[in-house]
Amino acid sequence: MIVSVASGKGGTGKTTVAVSLALAASPVMLIDADVEEPNANILLHAERSTTKKASLPFPAIDMKKCDFCEKCSDFCAFNGIIVLKGLKVFAVPEICKSCGGCKMVCPQNAISEEPRDIGYIDFGERNRVSFIEGLINIGESSATPLIRMLFDFTDDDKDTIVDCPPGAAHPMVESTKHSDFVILVTEPTPFGLHDLKEALTITTELGKKVGLVINRADVGDDEILKFAEQNNIPILMKIPYDTEIAENYSRGTSPAEFSQEWRERFARLWIKIQSIVSPA
Ligand code: SF4
Ligand code: SF4
Structure with missing residues (x-):
């Protein structure tokens, strides 16, 4: 099973959800597909074991x-x-x-091909989470080829969680198109609703099953709840604004790491997604 964690915009807590879910659901693979600004390992702290250069064929003229x-x-x-x-x-x-x-x-x-480096792919491991991270070179015009390469390393015998790039453009499409399920992380604000609608346009186009995680759920309005109900989108989890979560995040610790209760909640979230993807 491949579960992507996406959001219509940055700063919604997408990476916190992806890393917490990976720690609670382990053994799993976690792919950080936000190749322009990968930050999942700030929370996961996987020890990097291997780095590979990522390259594309480029025309060389004789x-x-x-x-x-x-x-x-x-x-x-x-x-x-x-x-x-x-x-x-x-x-x-x-x-x-x-x-x-x-x-x-x-x-x-007269034209042959030679490899042109576009970035790196790092591999690591921690607490039975196999970690893969892409990092695109500064100045590359498209992140999509590197994101595509990351999926060459998925393992059919291991469930995979993907921390997607924010937004609703090509990189988000590339990182969700292989998924069996997409978690959309959002906030109960007008901007959150606007960006959620954009992200949903893509997942609907791709024919993906989706569910919502509402972050800072107790701050803002209830328009997201109404929208979810009208469109039959399950709300999988609500995360309240919590100074303990915020303080731990600023120290690089995810909720599943500092709190047994949150770890269990994310474990239940994983079971809920499994039951949606493969109903009994
Ligand atoms: S490889 Fe394709 S995109 Fe690149 S220069 Fe040749 S024809 Fe154009
Ligand atoms: S021979 Fe023609 S097609 Fe081939 S590299 Fe030269 S200009 Fe391009």
């Missing part, structure tokens, strides 16, 4: 073979390869999508 026919640049829909007639042909790393098309259409076989 100018001894090239006759400047421009078939490569005509083919590339992204304008990712530039032909300077009589001078040079080169691909632009910030634009190229590594589709391999220019290599295929080159009549002179």
Whole structure:
């Protein structure tokens, strides 16, 4: 089972939920797919064991073979390869999508591929939580290829929890599309409701089962509750505003770590999701 933890915006407590759930449901795998700003390990404290470079194939041009026919640049829909007639042909790393098309259409076989590093994938372990984290290099135009690579390491024999990137754009789609269930973490405010609706548009489009975790549930209004009821979305958990949770968070400790009661609540949340995904 793959369970993604997502939210329409940052700062809702998504990572706190993902890490607490992983600790309570272990043995599991936890993937931090927020590759532009991974922070799950600030709460998990997994010991990193291995780091792999993440790379994509990138066109390399043999100018001894090239006759400047421009078939490569005509083919590339992204304008990712530039032909300077009589001078040079080169691909632009910030634009190229590594589709391999220019290599295929080159009549002179002048294009080969070489790896271009786009970031790192770290592996670690703590308390029977196998941890995988992606970190994209600064300046990369798209996080999606690195997020896609993280899912190559999932294990069919192990349940996986995914801490998704915030928002409702391509990275969120990529990190939820493999899931059996999506937890949407939200807050009972007008902004929370607005961003929840955007995130729901995506999960509905993807045909995913979803449920809500409402953070700081006792601060704000009840519009989220009404919306959930009208749209038949189960409310899986309410987390009140709690200074003990906030203080522990600021020290890098998740609720499932500092409180047995919260650990049990997250364990029950996991069982509830299992029963929704695979009803008896
Ligand atoms: S398609 Fe091949 S031969 Fe033609 S310009 Fe591009 S690299 Fe050169
Ligand atoms: S690999 Fe694809 S995206 Fe990149 S330059 Fe070639 S055709 Fe364009």
